[in-house]
Amino acid sequence: MADVINKKGDNWIYSDKVKEHFLHPKNFLSGEPKEGDFDAEGEAGNFACGDIMKVWIKVDPKTEKIKDFKWRTWGCASAIAATSMFSEMVLEKGGMAIEEALKITPQDIIARLSGLPPQKVHCSVLADQAFKNAVENYREKKKK
Amino acid sequence: MDKRIYMDHAATTYLDERVKDAMEPYWIEKFGNPSALYKEGREARQALESAREDVAKMISARTEEIIFTGGGTESNNLAIFGVVGAVKALRPRPLGNSVSLRTDETGNSTETEISARAGRADSDADSKPGKLEPLMLPHIITTKFEHHAVLGPCEVLEKNGFAVTYLKVGEDGIVDPKDIENALRPETILVSIMYANNEVGTIQPITEIAKIIKNQKLFFHTDACQAAGYLDLNVEKLGVDLMTVNGSKMYGPKGIGFLYAKRGVKLKPFLYGGGQERKLRPGTENVPAIVGLAEALKIAQAEREKESARVAELRDYFIKRILDEIPKTFLNGHPEKRLPNNINISILGVEGESVVLYLDEYGIACSTGSACTSESFEPSHVILALGKPRAYAHGSIRFSLGKRNTKKDIDYTVETLKVVVEKLRSISAVSIKNNTN
Numbered sequence: 001m002a003d004v005i006n007k008k009g010d011n012w013i014y015s016d017k018v019k020e021h022f023l024h025p026k027n028f029l030s031g032e033p034k035e036g037d038f039d040a041e042g043e044a045g046n047f048a049c050g051d052i053m054k055v056w057i058k059v060d061p062k063t064e065k066i067k068d069f070k071w072r073t074w075g076c077a078s079a080i081a082a083t084s085m086f087s088e089m090v091l092e093k094g095g096m097a098i099e100e101a102l103k104i105t106p107q108d109i110i111a112r113l114s115g116l117p118p119q120k121v122h123c124s125v126l127a128d129q130a131f132k133n134a135v136e137n138y139r140e141k142k143k144k
Numbered sequence: 145m146d147k148r149i150y151m152d153h154a155a156t157t158y159l160d161e162r163v164k165d166a167m168e169p170y171w172i173e174k175f176g177n178p179s180a181l182y183k184e185g186r187e188a189r190q191a192l193e194s195a196r197e198d199v200a201k202m203i204s205a206r207t208e209e210i211i212f213t214g215g216g217t218e219s220n221n222l223a224i225f226g227v228v229g230a231v232k233a234l235r236p237r238p239l240g241n242s243v244s245l246r247t248d249e250t251g252n253s254t255e256t257e258i259s260a261r262a263g264r265a266d267s268d269a270d271s272k273p274g275k276l277e278p279l280m281l282p283h284i285i286t287t288k289f290e291h292h293a294v295l296g297p298c299e300v301l302e303k304n305g306f307a308v309t310y311l312k313v314g315e316d317g318i319v320d321p322k323d324i325e326n327a328l329r330p331e332t333i334l335v336s337i338m339y340a341n342n343e344v345g346t347i348q349p350i351t352e353i354a355k356i357i358k359n360q361k362l363f364f365h366t367d368a369c370q371a372a373g374y375l376d377l378n379v380e381k382l383g384v385d386l387m388t389v390n391g392s393k394m395y396g397p398k399g400i401g402f403l404y405a406k407r408g409v410k411l412k413p414f415l416y417g418g419g420q421e422r423k424l425r426p427g428t429e430n431v432p433a434i435v436g437l438a439e440a441l442k443i444a445q446a447e448r449e450k451e452s453a454r455v456a457e458l459r460d461y462f463i464k465r466i467l468d469e470i471p472k473t474f475l476n477g478h479p480e481k482r483l484p485n486n487i488n489i490s491i492l493g494v495e496g497e498s499v500v501l502y503l504d505e506y507g508i509a510c511s512t513g514s515a516c517t518s519e520s521f522e523p524s525h526v527i528l529a530l531g532k533p534r535a536y537a538h539g540s541i542r543f544s545l546g547k548r549n550t551k552k553d554i555d556y557t558v559e560t561l562k563v564v565v566e567k568l569r570s571i572s573a574v575s576i577k578n579n580t581n
Binding site: 022023025028029030043045047048049050051052053054071072073074075076077079080 | 493494495496497498501502505514515523533534535538570571572573574
């Protein structure tokens with residue numbers, strides 16, 4: 001825990017980066033997705049552990065780059081922040097190629113969040129899983 | 145946000161100024177060790193014994209029935225391990241032998257014929273020559289939604305071969321006394337039922353339970369930590385043998401509490417040393433905290449009726465506003481048979497930790513039964529014990545009111561909560577329409 005306590009602030013249990021993404025989440029989907037807005041969607045998590053996240057992706061068919069990425073999360077502060085951070089990562093520099101984005105690990109997300117309390121790692125960093133499911137969904141749809 | 149609205153009094157309270165004043169002389173001026181013979185020691189001893197008298201008076205007990213401890217957790221541990229330890233020492237005896245649970249007024253054991261209460265004849269198999277008689281394993285009855293300071297000791301005892309029955313509580317968070325009656329066994333030695341639940345505030349029928357088990361040769365313990373500020377602590381009326389109270393929930397100091405143990409209740413200590421507190425809790429007495437505890441209890445009991453009426457009105461207003469103005473919210477626990485300061489609501493479609501942290505940003509302090517805030521990753525065992533789905537536990541928020549809270553605070557909190565819930569629901573992956581899981 002010691003390394004993730006925010007030393008500058010008032011000992012918030014999370015880093016400033018987590019706090020920023022939690023209080024001001026980026027790229028979340030407000031309202032219901034409209035027909036044609038996205039190519040595919042994916043979900044991860046369950047009620048038992050208390051975190052569920054859903055992601056929607058829009059892919060450039062030629063370059064296979066991620067043109068748009070939206071998400072929604074039901075969960076704790078770190079779950080919200082981790083999904084928000086993931087969205088920022090895949091949309092950086094005009095959108096990451098799917099293959100590149102699939103290589104993002106929970107550890108990468110945690111590093112960008114300046115760390116998470118250890119007990120939060122397992123249950124709240126599920127954005128990469130939800131994204132993998134969305135890519136699978138995208139490829140299945142493409143086959144048809 | 146500079147102003148803070150503190151609504152987590154069930155977690156702990158600030159010190160009452162009068163309590164602080166009462167404690168003041170005992171830090172530097174009258175600092176003596178109560179065991180010492182000289183003036184400083186006598187002053188401390190006098191403060192200690194006067195506090196004990198005050199506490200005893202408040203709960204209609206005798207002074208020798210009050211054991212000061214390091215708080216609620218310690219009192220609960222002393223009650224459970226203490227009773228069990230006194231019996232366990234006599235455990236490896238065959239059925240039919242007597243065990244001693246109590247002492248008489250002069251401290252001699254009064255023997256209890258367990259076999260007389262057993263009501264079960266030894267089976268043929270057991271009475272064959274060369275076979276050992278079966279041992280009576282002491283049995284404890286408690287509830288599924290006790291505080292961890294009771295459940296923890298019970299779980300340890302279970303691992304050591306004791307039998308523990310964890311009673312269900314109804315949907316309204318109240319134990320049915322009949323369930324206790326049905327769970328009684330000849331070898332039941334202890335029933336431990338909290339006076340008021342710490343999460344949902346529901347008040348348990350302690351007097352009724354006491355009547356049911358009155359003629360049984362067992363002890364009845366109640367954890368009254370949450371009740372102390374609002375309910376009657378008269379042990380005669382309650383009919384309990386052991387009662388836990390601590391200072392930190394009733395505007396007293398932290399790290400101090402007491403265990404009421406009725407005369408004749410035999411306890412085995414788990415600390416050994418200088419013999420203080422009738423050898424049941426050795427160690428130099430925490431005189432300032434004990435003085436503070438007594439003062440806090442005096443104030444709490446003197447003001448409880450007035451303060452209960454005041455906060456109950458706020459509570460009902462608070463609950464009504466949330467249920468009326470925020471969709472998909474549900475009150476946990478009985479609407480009336482609950483502590484006057486407790487509000488516990490499940491908000492579907494959001495997760496508790498997120499709500500708590502957002503409200504904190506807006507200057508409001510409250511708590512949640514979400515798994516995310518527990519070390520065990522398990523959502524509130526209390527909400528689950530009410531038979532609610534896990535999503536209700538993950539989305540449960542507890543507000544516990546106190547002396548400083550006003551109607552204005554509640555209005556601000558409700559308005560803020562509406563904004564926070566709306567925001568979190570807008571980013572939530574769970575549709576609240578079909579969220580029944």
